[in-house]
Amino acid sequence: MDSKMVKTRFAPSPTGFLHVGGARTALFNWLFAKKHGGQFVLRIEDTDQVRSTAESAAGILADLQWLGLNWDCGPQPGAAKNEYFQSMRLELYNGYLEKLVKDGRAYEAYETPQQLAAMRMAAEKMKRPFRYRRNMPGRAAPGSGPTVLRFEMPFETITFHDLILGDISVGGDEHDDIIIRKSDGFPTYHFAVVVDDHDMGITHVLRAQEHLMNTPKHLGLYNALAWTPPAHAHMPLVFNMDNTKMSKRDKTKAARVAVAVWVKQGNSADKLSEITGIAAEQLKEFLDKKTDDSRIAAAIGTALGAPLPEIDVQDFRRSGYLSDALLNFIALIGWSPGENREILTREEMLELFSLETIGKTSGRFDRKKLLWMNGEYIRRRGIDELLHDLAAFNVVTQYPIKNAGEAQQRELLAMYQERTGTLAEMAENSRFFFEEPKMDPAAFRKHIESGNSRVVLQQIRDMLALVTNWSRDQLAPVIEKIIELGEKRGSAPQTLRVAVCGGSVSPPLLETLCLLGRDATLARIDAILQSPQSSVS
């Protein structure tokens, strides 16, 4: 299409985990670049020295890799920071900063944060929005406070064409002179973004709608630097089902609620430190909402057995979603491939993707549909592919299936792919293959204690004990006979199931017994037969 090669970028700030909203932004940028045979750049925006961490950057790279969103230029995983980290490009920014000052487009300002807050408050009292402008009265004198650099925005209306939303214009009195260099000498986001997008030759800026009002500021900068701005496209946002913005705070909120419920149940808050392994003061700060540390939230969640909502990409990975399913689902929020298509491979997405087919309305993140889609992916997939997905899942989780051999994992996958929504669900439900089952009391009462179930179970045991060659072929006819046993057709297999699995739900008995093996099967039945009448363990 264009004579210039298309180049897009995803530019997260390394202040936390990669969030699903960010993943969608990355996906759309990736799709757009690939679709046009262009390049996809990954850039780390670490100009906030306080909040940026190396671990966060590493985590974001890992999540992007898990999602299969490979970048053409960007950080090298596992290597030292390179020029795709903004903190490594200070010289570049400083050069342009000087130029703007020389051109009279940028100037120093000396207000302290407190002074600025007071000015804002005063403006608010007069019911007028606060705009910092070079020509306004009451500016702080040189040397009276920290020095920042501000960019003098023009006073004219700025209009631009958004590739998704159409023409957007913002009046001249809406602008204010944004800070472009902080008092610590680092550029602000607004400045670094413009310099880098230009320097890296970005042709299309595809980002979330929350950036819409930043665009005039950036355009002002492009103009002052005499650069041609890239095309802009703002995508609709993703919300929770209750219409609140999806954010990491949802997790901390859920954790605090879980603690409140737990304390209400009569538990002492002091014990929390003990079971979570987190220092009491830290916990207190967290509960008083002084920090939003998601690691503390996660620890509370596991300690209290309270599931926290999945928000970050790695949450979904731990919950057993396949990266392809997550990607597919995320793509469909705000984008429609048309033709009533829904389940799409990456190749199909590439074929159908275009900015014109991205909608304008924000969408809600419907976990039920994601769960369905994930199940759909699991069912459609071959065992080899699933084995890969399971391996990636096992890296970040600790279920017993993690230690199973490949052959065993294959059998479990085959057994569960028709009946599980997530890998985590499978990992949880298949526990009884690896460890002694926890007996479900209700199932025990219903299928072991009632009527002549124990007598039937003894008959089953005797029948199974005769099977010496424990194989599918040998077992199949025995199971057929078991089905006919008992007072009610179908009650005997349930008795066997409960005895062996600890509950009334499992994959088909034939497969289950085969995988479990003769010894374990008979041992579990014996344990039940020997257990005292009406004892519910």
Place this chain on the structure above:
RNA sequence: GCCCUCAUCGUCUAGAGGCCUAGGACACGGGCUUUUCACGCCUGUAACUGGGGUUCGAAUCCCCAUGAGGGCACCA
């Protein structure tokens, strides 16, 4: 408060003036299948925010109202 954006089933969406008695998917209800749970198959309920225009004709174009969201940081 000011500025910007958006508006079709509960949810994601199709729809670019007549093809719309508004299509698909999830969820939900009913049924079939069935050794449990699922899967699968059949089937049902369910929407153009309101009011004005424009037009022979509007979910589609315009205006207003309402609602929802975003932005107004030495955070990105």
